[in-house]
Amino acid sequence: MDRLKKAILITYSDKFAIQEALGLAGAVDYEVVKLITRKYLSRAKYGIGVGKAEELKRLSKDLHVDVILFDKRLKSVQIYNLAKLTGVEIIDRERLILEIFHKRASTFEANLQVKLAELRYEIPRAREKVRLARIGEQPGFLGLGRYDVDDYHRMIRRRMATIIKKLKQVSKRRELYKKRRLRQGLPLISFAGYTGTGKTSLFNILTGEQKETERGFFTTLATTTRGIRLSGSKVLISDTVGFISRLPAYMIGAFKATLEELTYANLALLVIDASEPLKNMVKKYKSCVRILADLGVSPLNVLPIFNKFDLTSMDEVKDKIKALNMIPEDVAITSAKTCFGIGRLKSKIYEMVQVRASSLLPKAL
Numbered sequence: 001m002d003r004l005k006k007a008i009l010i011t012y013s014d015k016f017a018i019q020e021a022l023g024l025a026g027a028v029d030y031e032v033v034k035l036i037t038r039k040y041l042s043r044a045k046y047g048i049g050v051g052k053a054e055e056l057k058r059l060s061k062d063l064h065v066d067v068i069l070f071d072k073r074l075k076s077v078q079i080y081n082l083a084k085l086t087g088v089e090i091i092d093r094e095r096l097i098l099e100i101f102h103k104r105a106s107t108f109e110a111n112l113q114v115k116l117a118e119l120r121y122e123i124p125r126a127r128e129k130v131r132l133a134r135i136g137e138q139p140g141f142l143g144l145g146r147y148d149v150d151d152y153h154r155m156i157r158r159r160m161a162t163i164i165k166k167l168k169q170v171s172k173r174r175e176l177y178k179k180r181r182l183r184q185g186l187p188l189i190s191f192a193g194y195t196g197t198g199k200t201s202l203f204n205i206l207t208g209e210q211k212e213t214e215r216g217f218f219t220t221l222a223t224t225t226r227g228i229r230l231s232g233s234k235v236l237i238s239d240t241v242g243f244i245s246r247l248p249a250y251m252i253g254a255f256k257a258t259l260e261e262l263t264y265a266n267l268a269l270l271v272i273d274a275s276e277p278l279k280n281m282v283k284k285y286k287s288c289v290r291i292l293a294d295l296g297v298s299p300l301n302v303l304p305i306f307n308k309f310d311l312t313s314m315d316e317v318k319d320k321i322k323a324l325n326m327i328p329e330d331v332a333i334t335s336a337k338t339c340f341g342i343g344r345l346k347s348k349i350y351e352m353v354q355v356r357a358s359s360l361l362p363k364a365l
C-alpha cells in the first residue's frame, strides 16, 4: 500500500467543522499530522493571517508534510501565494471533495459527473492559472503558460459540452426506466441524508444487498435501485449519494443526475445519525432539508429515520426528535447494527407509501 500523505489541516475552530474536515481528509487517506484552527479563513493573501502563514511555512518544513489541506474554497492567487511561501502543494476544500468523488466514482455516470465537477472547479480559476503559469513560478500548473487564456477556456467548455451530452444520454435511459416504472405503477422510495449516517447499511438490510458501507465519507457515489416486497406489495427502493454541508452549488448540479432519483420518489427516507450531538445534528438536518427542497421534494413526502440507535438511548433520541420539532409517531428509530426498529420502519414505509401511491397517476407519463 502507498504511504499515507502527511498533511497539515487548516479549518475553522468549531468542533463540527473540525470533525467534518478530519473525516474528509481521512476519506482520501491523508494523515493529518497537525491541525490548525482559525476563526476566519478569508484573509486576502493567504486565507490565514500573514503571521500564521509564516508559522505554517516553518511547520511544513519541520514536519516534512506533503500537502496542506485548507478547509475553505481558495482563489487561485491564494493557492499560489501559499504554495510559494511553503513550497508544499495546497489543496482547498473543493479540490479535496473532488478528490474524494474522483476516488470513489465507480460507474460510468459517476465518472462523468466527477469530470464535469472538476471542469466546473477549473473555470473560475483558468484565467488566474494561465497568468501565474506565464510568470513561470507556479508549481503544478504544468506548462499552462503556452496557452492563451481564451483557448484554455474554450478547451474546458468543449470538454464540458461533450460530458453534458453523454450525461444526457444516460439521463434519457433513466427517463425511459422511470416511465416503465410508472406504467407498472410501482412506488419509488429513496434514501437521502448526510454522508455516513447509515443509508447503505439500512438499504442492505431492507433489500438483502451487500453494498459497500465501510469506507467513511462518500462511500456511495451512484444510485442503486432494487425491488422489494412490503406486506406483499412490490415497491422500488433506491440508495443514493450522501450530502455534505458547504457543498458548492456547482457540485450539486454535477451530481443532480444521481440525486434526481429523489425528485421522482414517492417517499424520501431521510437518515439522521441519532448518536450525534444535537448541535451537529441540527446543522446537518438543516442542510439536508435545504437540498431536498432544491430537488423539489415535498416535506410531506419525507420520513425521518433516527439511525445508530445502539449508540444512544431512547430518552436522548426522544429529546432530539423534539428539538427538531418532530413527534416520535412521525419518525422511525433504527439501528442498522442491531436491526432494532426495522420491523416498524417497514410498516411505517408501507403505511406512508399506501397514502402516496395514489399520487402515481398516469398523467405523469
Ligand SMILES: Nc1nc2c(ncn2[C@@H]2O[C@H](COP(=O)(O)OP(=O)(O)OP(=O)(O)O)[C@@H](O)[C@H]2O)c(=O)[nH]1
Binding pocket: 194, 195, 196, 197, 198, 199, 200, 201, 202, 212, 213, 214, 215, 216, 217, 218, 219, 220, 221, 240, 241, 242, 243, 307, 308, 309, 310, 311, 334, 335, 336, 337, 338
Ligand atoms: N453503530 C452503528 N453504526 C452504524 C449504523 N448504521 C451504519 N453504521 C456505520 O456507519 C458507517 C457509515 O454507514 P453507511 O451505511 O456506509 O452510510 P451511508 O449513509 O451510506 O454513507 P455514504 O454512502 O457515504 O453517504 C459504517 O461504518 C456503518 O457500519 C448503526 O445503526 N449503528
Ligand SMILES: [Mg+2]
Binding pocket: 199, 200, 201, 213, 219, 220, 239, 240, 242
Ligand atoms: Mg452509502
